[in-house]
Amino acid sequence: MHFDDFKITNQNIELALIQLKDADELFKAIQLSLNELRAFPASLPWALATPSLEASQAFCRSRVVAALDQENFVYVIRTLDNQNFIGVMDIHQIDWKANSAAVGFWGNAQYKQQGYMTQALQLFISTLLNKFSFQQLLAYVDADNNLARALCERADFKLIEIKDAAMQNPVDGSLRDICQYKIEKAD
Numbered sequence: 001m002h003f004d005d006f007k008i009t010n011q012n013i014e015l016a017l018i019q020l021k022d023a024d025e026l027f028k029a030i031q032l033s034l035n036e037l038r039a040f041p042a043s044l045p046w047a048l049a050t051p052s053l054e055a056s057q058a059f060c061r062s063r064v065v066a067a068l069d070q071e072n073f074v075y076v077i078r079t080l081d082n083q084n085f086i087g088v089m090d091i092h093q094i095d096w097k098a099n100s101a102a103v104g105f106w107g108n109a110q111y112k113q114q115g116y117m118t119q120a121l122q123l124f125i126s127t128l129l130n131k132f133s134f135q136q137l138l139a140y141v142d143a144d145n146n147l148a149r150a151l152c153e154r155a156d157f158k159l160i161e162i163k164d165a166a167m168q169n170p171v172d173g174s175l176r177d178i179c180q181y182k183i184e185k186a187d
Helices: 020-038 053-068 116-130 146-154
Strands: 013-017 073-079 085-095 100-107 136-142 158-168 175-184
Touching (some): 013 116, 020 053, 020 100, 100 116, 116 136, 116 146, 136 146, 146 158
Parallel strands (some): 100 136
Antiparallel strands (some): 073 085
């Protein structure tokens, strides 16, 4: 498996499968984005841990293995012009028989609301549906995460359901409502 075969680009950004060499910038982006990430601990419980370079390296190594096993594909998002680390996007809960999966994402707070994540998600979805032949993609977002909800809607996901009290907040035990979004390949 050649990771470069899975690179996705447009005129402004590139999405590339995560590799160990991305750990340092991943660690820095997590540090810069902790307040935003920790605002939704039911959806992003990993953000509660104290970030470290070692943890980022371990994550990168584990996601390389997951990609090789075809169970999860994590992409880093960068600007093409200067390779700024914009965020992370992934495909998980893959059902190869039904050609369906879920996508997840988070953005580096340093580049928040500059349109990069919208471009990345639109490009990612288009590639998954058209090049990799997925028929249906889902996204699960905390009902109070207005930026993530708007991002899903800009990428043409449709809100299917708001699942009441679907996830428990690991910080205070409260139950969180989760929005389920779906996009399907056009006939």
